[in-house]
Amino acid sequence: MALFSWSDRYSVGVSSMDDHHRKIFDIANRLYDAMKAGKSKELTDEFVKELIEYTEYHFAEEEKLMEEINYDDLPLQRKAHTIFISQLKGFQERIDKGETLLLPVELSQTVVDWLLDHIAKMDKKYEESMKHHAIQ
Numbered sequence: 040m041a042l043f044s045w046s047d048r049y050s051v052g053v054s055s056m057d058d059h060h061r062k063i064f065d066i067a068n069r070l071y072d073a074m075k076a077g078k079s080k081e082l083t084d085e086f087v088k089e090l091i092e093y094t095e096y097h098f099a100e101e102e103k104l105m106e107e108i109n110y111d112d113l114p115l116q117r118k119a120h121t122i123f124i125s126q127l128k129g130f131q132e133r134i135d136k137g138e139t140l141l142l143p144v145e146l147s148q149t150v151v152d153w154l155l156d157h158i159a160k161m162d163k164k165y166e167e168s169m170k171h172h173a174i175q
Contacts, residue, residue, distance in 0.1 A: 042071035
């Protein structure tokens, strides 16, 4: 069983962004599967690096779309994106220091909680603007 199951209620109306969100949750779900299999300690560093890399890519692409439509809340989005990347990099720093005991659980829960909150409270707001500019 996955930690998170995608549902259309999380859709932001832009298929590429929905695909990106699914990919990020897939990474969190793979970490969760590794935890259940007892392999999370050795794989956590790999998952954090993948999350940082993919999330930075996703945020850059999402912000480009927002720039195209002159989205009013782009500064707020950028700030939220910066905070989340900082959180992920904080996990990387903890790994680098050898802190791995509860890190996989914290990481997977942080990713799912943050994205569900971010999608529901911030990303859903741009759905109508994207539709208005024919971005699907």
